[in-house]
Amino acid sequence: MRTIAIDAMGGEHAPEAIVEAVLAAKSEMPQTKLILFGDAARLQKLIPATALDGHLEIVGTTEVIQDEDEPVKAIRHKKDASLVVAARYVKAGKADALLSLGNTGALLAASIFIIGRIKGVARPGLMPTLPAQGSTTGFNMIDVGANAQSKPEFLLEWAKMAACYVTEMRGVVKPSVGLLNNGAEFDKGDPTHQTAYQLLKDSELNFVGNVEGNDLLAGKAEVIVTDGFTGNAALKTIEGTAGVLLHQLKAVLLNGTLTTKIGALLVKNALSSLRQTFDTARYGGAVLLGVNAPVVKTHGRSTKRPIYYTLKQLDKMLAKDVIGKFRAQFKQ
Amino acid sequence: MRTIAIDAMGGEHAPEAIVEAVLAAKSEMPQTKLILFGDAARLQKLIPATALDGHLEIVGTTEVIQDEDEPVKAIRHKKDASLVVAARYVKAGKADALLSLGNTGALLAASIFIIGRIKGVARPGLMPTLPAQGSTTGFNMIDVGANAQSKPEFLLEWAKMAACYVTEMRGVVKPSVGLLNNGAEFDKGDPTHQTAYQLLKDSELNFVGNVEGNDLLAGKAEVIVTDGFTGNAALKTIEGTAGVLLHQLKAVLLNGTLTTKIGALLVKNALSSLRQTFDTARYGGAVLLGVNAPVVKTHGRSTKRPIYYTLKQLDKMLAKDVIGKFRAQFKQ
Numbered sequence: 001m002r003t004i005a006i007d008a009m010g011g012e013h014a015p016e017a018i019v020e021a022v023l024a025a026k027s028e029m030p031q032t033k034l035i036l037f038g039d040a041a042r043l044q045k046l047i048p049a050t051a052l053d054g055h056l057e058i059v060g061t062t063e064v065i066q067d068e069d070e071p072v073k074a075i076r077h078k079k080d081a082s083l084v085v086a087a088r089y090v091k092a093g094k095a096d097a098l099l100s101l102g103n104t105g106a107l108l109a110a111s112i113f114i115i116g117r118i119k120g121v122a123r124p125g126l127m128p129t130l131p132a133q134g135s136t137t138g139f140n141m142i143d144v145g146a147n148a149q150s151k152p153e154f155l156l157e158w159a160k161m162a163a164c165y166v167t168e169m170r171g172v173v174k175p176s177v178g179l180l181n182n183g184a185e186f187d188k189g190d191p192t193h194q195t196a197y198q199l200l201k202d203s204e205l206n207f208v209g210n211v212e213g214n215d216l217l218a219g220k221a222e223v224i225v226t227d228g229f230t231g232n233a234a235l236k237t238i239e240g241t242a243g244v245l246l247h248q249l250k251a252v253l254l255n256g257t258l259t260t261k262i263g264a265l266l267v268k269n270a271l272s273s274l275r276q277t278f279d280t281a282r283y284g285g286a287v288l289l290g291v292n293a294p295v296v297k298t299h300g301r302s303t304k305r306p307i308y309y310t311l312k313q314l315d316k317m318l319a320k321d322v323i324g325k326f327r328a329q330f331k332q
Numbered sequence: 333m334r335t336i337a338i339d340a341m342g343g344e345h346a347p348e349a350i351v352e353a354v355l356a357a358k359s360e361m362p363q364t365k366l367i368l369f370g371d372a373a374r375l376q377k378l379i380p381a382t383a384l385d386g387h388l389e390i391v392g393t394t395e396v397i398q399d400e401d402e403p404v405k406a407i408r409h410k411k412d413a414s415l416v417v418a419a420r421y422v423k424a425g426k427a428d429a430l431l432s433l434g435n436t437g438a439l440l441a442a443s444i445f446i447i448g449r450i451k452g453v454a455r456p457g458l459m460p461t462l463p464a465q466g467s468t469t470g471f472n473m474i475d476v477g478a479n480a481q482s483k484p485e486f487l488l489e490w491a492k493m494a495a496c497y498v499t500e501m502r503g504v505v506k507p508s509v510g511l512l513n514n515g516a517e518f519d520k521g522d523p524t525h526q527t528a529y530q531l532l533k534d535s536e537l538n539f540v541g542n543v544e545g546n547d548l549l550a551g552k553a554e555v556i557v558t559d560g561f562t563g564n565a566a567l568k569t570i571e572g573t574a575g576v577l578l579h580q581l582k583a584v585l586l587n588g589t590l591t592t593k594i595g596a597l598l599v600k601n602a603l604s605s606l607r608q609t610f611d612t613a614r615y616g617g618a619v620l621l622g623v624n625a626p627v628v629k630t631h632g633r634s635t636k637r638p639i640y641y642t643l644k645q646l647d648k649m650l651a652k653d654v655i656g657k658f659r660a661q662f663k664q
Contacts, residue, residue, distance in 0.1 A: 133576050145514055149522045182477055182564040190481045190561060213568025217576040229522060230565045232514040233558075236545025237566045241573040244465050244549040248609055249581070252602040263598025270584040270592040277580055 001033050002318040004311065005086040005095035008038030009064040010102020011300045015039070018101065019046040021307035026056055029315050035095055037061050037082040061085045064102075067300070071105030075113065083107065087114040090293045097294040097314045099285070101307070104297055108146050111291045118323070120330030123147055124290030125158040125228065126297070127165070128235065129283035132219030137170045138283055141180075141216070141224040145232035146288065152195035155179070156203060159225040161289040161326050163205055166222050168320045169313075178211035178221030180230060185210070192227060200225070213237075242278055281306035284313030293323060333365050334650040336643065337418040337427035340370030341396045342434020343632045347371070350433065351378040353639035358388055361647050367427055369393050369414040393417045396434075399632070403437030407445065415439065419446040422625045429626040429646045431617070433639070436629055440478050443623045450655070452662030455479055456622030457490040457560065458629070459497070460567065461615035464551030469502045470615055473512075473548070473556040477564035478620065484527035487511070488535060491557040493621040493658050495537055498554050500652045501645075510543035510553030512562060517542070524559060532557070545569075574610055613638035616645030625655060 006022065008015040015038050022034050033055050036043055040060030052058065063081040065074045075084050083102055087110040089095040098115070100107045108124070117124060125143030132139045142158040143150065159177050166175040179197055181189045186197055188210055200207040211220045213234060226234065249271075253264040285298035285306070294317040298310045317323070338354065340347040347370050354366050365387050368375055372392030384390065395413040397406045407416050415434055419442040421427040430447070432439045440456070449456060457475030464471045474490040475482065491509050498507040511529055513521045518529055520542055532539040543552050545566060558566065581603075585596040617630035617638065626649040630642045649655070 133580065148514060148520070148525075180565060182480060182561055188480070193561075212572075213565045213570075214572030214575065216569060217572055226565075229514055229525075230562050233512060233545045233562050234565050234569045237548060237569040238545075238573050240544075240546030241549055241570050242577060243546065245574060245577050245606075245610070248465065248606055249603075252606045253599060256599070256602040259598050260602040263595040263600075263602075266591050266595025267585060267588070267599060268595075270588040270595075271581075274577075274580055274584045278577070 003033040007100035008036040009082040020304040025311040037086040071109040121290040128286040143228035144235040147228035150227035155196040156199040162223040175222035180226035181210035285310040335365040335427040339432035340368040341414040352636040357643040369418040403441040453622040460618035475560035476567040479560035482559035487528040488531040507554035512558035513542035617642040
């Protein structure tokens, strides 16, 4: 049976939202076992006793890693933290995948130091699925911040894993791969990006060349590969720009004249379809590619829905044996 | 008399849009002379002979630098290009400022190699003014792509010039300065950003610490300083995200049901006020800070309005002697 380890104590709405999502997903995953790691007393209050069958289990832990904790120190010193114990279950083979909404740095540290890297992968990279214009499955961008400094070879590894992920999970054969750079020409960027360009060009990947910030949501490539520093800035800039725009849109409609307010009521359905296009919840969370198990980080502010979809995403990754396919790619 | 040199041949709507903007701005700048560099015959057809007085002049040139031209080669080989001759006028003291809508790389090359750097400035940086939530004057971000590789000292220089610019041009005393990084804590980022943090912290600037991509349009700082590679990605990501969102908004309203279409008519005014908030035309163009004259690049796709505002911006920079103030900052 596939088993997913869930850090029940991370995120703004923990553990309630996590338990809600788990209870909703459980009935739809008959072949999967879900283990919640966290405050046993609190979790037991939220879960009907009858639900604690062979498919749902609680493992009581006494510590929690906070957002402000220094990641590496936290996983070393808080040995009974929900995240740390969950990662140890994966390492020991008692679970196959890991989900957390908590401190991203601590999740990366726990994944790398406890679960371990795939042999042949130098550095894991973090990859969300984001919305793209005219697409129902979005695009994937890697790395968005697991690495503050990136070497060209890392980018090639990430591109390989991301392309494989997109084929398995989104059903796209030979997905297009673009390199985020500061111009379209082959010689653009700093030496890291110039070398990455050559590595990608010489690979088996369907490399479509350099792309720029304005190409991301336009859906210019199925996979965008980027150094972790730039990818982090690009991801947060997308979130921030969309957030400010939608906020201002709401403000002008709600604070307008009576005519505007009536109009706002009439366009309500159209606007919610717009919101749906840019709703990334259904894509699940950001996957850490390059470690020895499916590991996904979901936004700390997530409520039930995105967590539910992340559980589906992890279950699909296990069903498709995505990690096995990554391992085969990097076998020497 | 202040004199602005204008490359009349760059951009998608050259020279028509440029001439229109020049004719509109001319009457509002009684103390300023405008010189258009380009195809004399074409320009003469667009300009009434009576307008060619002591405040407006045409300098005929026979070559044009194209977008696909390699910048440094282009300014070396196309000696009679509109941009090159305009830059030489500035160098010779026959003009005080330079405006172009053409090849950005060529404008940078012409500014650095022909006009020259301010003594004490290692590398010029490119700085647009962008919209910020709840602000009528926006925020400034530097560097957005003049440098593919940046050293921490460059970031400090850019921050100093940008803060001075914001004080002179936007009237903000001691503007707040944020460093674009991959997290809020002081030790975030790669060594370049960690060192830049310390340099900014130890400076006289009103440094507010690290900011992230989602803080940009939220108006977290008056000045955002960033390495040119990340800044380029962030700028283009803002443009791309806003573009896709506004495009989708238009699509759902125009292709909706009859109810939606009626509603769309009623919210039209409200939506145009939203568009106005994110309209950067009135902020002018991106300034190249660190060269010995005000140099501004306006978007190649600009029509009359943004070019008109860029002329106002350059005229104000000359009136306020912004370059003189930069020089004083870097005097040893």
